[in-house]
């Protein structure tokens with residue numbers, strides 16, 4: 380299966396004009412299109428509406444997770460419903476199988492990596508913050524344990540490893556993801572992890588267990604030579 384993947388469209392109609400032609404090729408180059416969060420800029424239905432028009436016209440099966448920007452207006456449930464009604468598969472701690480390939484997805488959360496992972500100690504505010512991070516790892520666990528396929532792809536918005544956020548300012552690493560997610564991926568096994576959010580991170584890295592992780596934030600892809608708006612992976 381050929382999987383085209385991108386993230387962080389932060390959709391506004393002005394921004395989408397030039398992208399549109401490049402996205403149109405997805406159908407010829409891939410069997411499935413994955414968008415790993417931050418589809419909209421402020422999480423508003425009036426941003427989702429024109430984006431949906433673009434996505435539906437690609438006529439390729441599409442799988443998404445939401446990103447932090449899609450939560451900004453508190454209307455994420457509306458956005459999810461809008462996409463689901465158009466046949467887009469929205470993964471939120473859930474799994475989806477297509478042509479023998481399993482997809483497990485969730486947004487993920489911040490929290491830091493390795494020895495720097497924030498733990499639930501001290502003030503209730505810190506505990507609530509850490510709880511949100513653990514909850515997303517639990518959701519990923521639930522999604523992955525549902526998969527019965529040999530081939531598995533994990534879709535996240537936040538990064539599960541520090542490797543693909545490098546090139547960003549070190550001060551913000553803990554806000555770009557958490558290795559709690561990678562622990563789950565390594566426990567269950569996967570062929571590929573796709574994420575976004577780190578707009579100026581690094582394209583590729585690996586979990587401790589050796590599973591390939593790809594940052595497909597569109598800003599990062601556009602910086603490559605040649606500039607692209609999605610990458611295609613074979614599983």
Ligand SMILES: [Fe+2]
Nearest residue numbers: 387417446576
């Ligand atoms: Fe983003």
Ligand SMILES: [Fe+2]
Nearest residue numbers: 417446447576
């Ligand atoms: Fe983001």
